[in-house]
Amino acid sequence: MIEIERVTKQFPGHMAVKDLSLTVPDGKIFGFLGPNGAGKSTTIKMMTGILPVEAGRITVNGFDITKDPMKAKATIGYVPDRSDIFLRLKGIEYLNFVADVYGVPTDVRRERIDYYTKQFSIYGALNDHILTYSHGMRQKIVVCGVLLHDPDVWILDEPLTGLDPKSSYTLKEMMREHASKGKTVFFSTHVLEVVEQLCDEVAIINNGQLDFLGNMADMKQQFKEDDNLEKVFLELTQNG
Numbered sequence: 001m002i003e004i005e006r007v008t009k010q011f012p013g014h015m016a017v018k019d020l021s022l023t024v025p026d027g028k029i030f031g032f033l034g035p036n037g038a039g040k041s042t043t044i045k046m047m048t049g050i051l052p053v054e055a056g057r058i059t060v061n062g063f064d065i066t067k068d069p070m071k072a073k074a075t076i077g078y079v080p081d082r083s084d085i086f087l088r089l090k091g092i093e094y095l096n097f098v099a100d101v102y103g104v105p106t107d108v109r110r111e112r113i114d115y116y117t118k119q120f121s122i123y124g125a126l127n128d129h130i131l132t133y134s135h136g137m138r139q140k141i142v143v144c145g146v147l148l149h150d151p152d153v154w155i156l157d158e159p160l161t162g163l164d165p166k167s168s169y170t171l172k173e174m175m176r177e178h179a180s181k182g183k184t185v186f187f188s189t190h191v192l193e194v195v196e197q198l199c200d201e202v203a204i205i206n207n208g209q210l211d212f213l214g215n216m217a218d219m220k221q222q223f224k225e226d227d228n229l230e231k232v233f234l235e236l237t238q239n240g
């Protein structure tokens with residue numbers, strides 16, 4: 001479970017997140033939807049401890065990300081929106097590095113690396129440098145790295161962007177399976193269709209503020225009734 005309580009983020013001259021509160025329950029796929037620049041990545045960076053929480057409080061599985069960052073982070077698997085990391089490493093070196101950081105035993109890591117890289121069709125590229133990978137392949141190696149230590153809480157920033165249809169399907173199935181085990185799956189997107197396909201619950205953020213929180217049926221109803229949300233809906237469908 002993730003609890004965000006009255007969180008605000010002010011950049012010089014710009015308020016990116018304003019007094020945001022929401023609870024991400026276990027056992028559900030939770031979509032964080034909003035147009036470009038809405039504040040999704042900024043919120044996620046605070047949830048994962050990359051940006052400091054200056055006002056408000058965030059807890060992940062009961063651990064305060066500010067006061068207890070190591071315990072909170074140990075439960076998180078985070079896929080950032082950009083996957084241009086460790087470009088000089090080979091795919092296998094990157095995965096072994098991640099496994100070392102999280103203390104994944106050798107036999108378990110070997111089995112998981114084989115399994116996940118085959119699922120995402122990058123097994124054959126593990127001995128190539130990440131620099132030579134396409135955007136989609138970089139995204140996939142990061143996802144494999146996240147899955148290696150079997151984290152309870154998945155926080156995925158635009159995880160499907162750049163994935164081919166088969167890998168996108170595979171990741172969506174994995175998200176469903178993880179949620180069905182009673183674990184936490186939180187992901188951001190600016191594509192309304194993805195949320196409609198996948199989510200049990202959705203939060204809509206716009207201009208740094210929460211515009212909607214609820215299930216899919218409620219969301220569709222509110223789009224019809226609320227002028228402000230209707231504008232967000234139009235923006236999302238145009239961008240999608």
Ligand SMILES: Nc1ncnc2c1ncn2[C@@H]1O[C@H](COP(=O)(O)OP(=O)(O)OP(=O)(O)O)[C@@H](O)[C@H]1O
Pocket residue numbers: 011012014015016034035036037038039040041042043081190
């Ligand atoms: N380091 C920063 N300094 C100043 N402003 C920033 C910084 N990072 C983000 N912003 C601004 O904060 C706002 C929210 O950005 P954020 O990246 O959180 O949006 P987003 O919803 O993830 O958008 P996208 O879908 O385009 O990734 C934007 O107006 C952005 O320009």
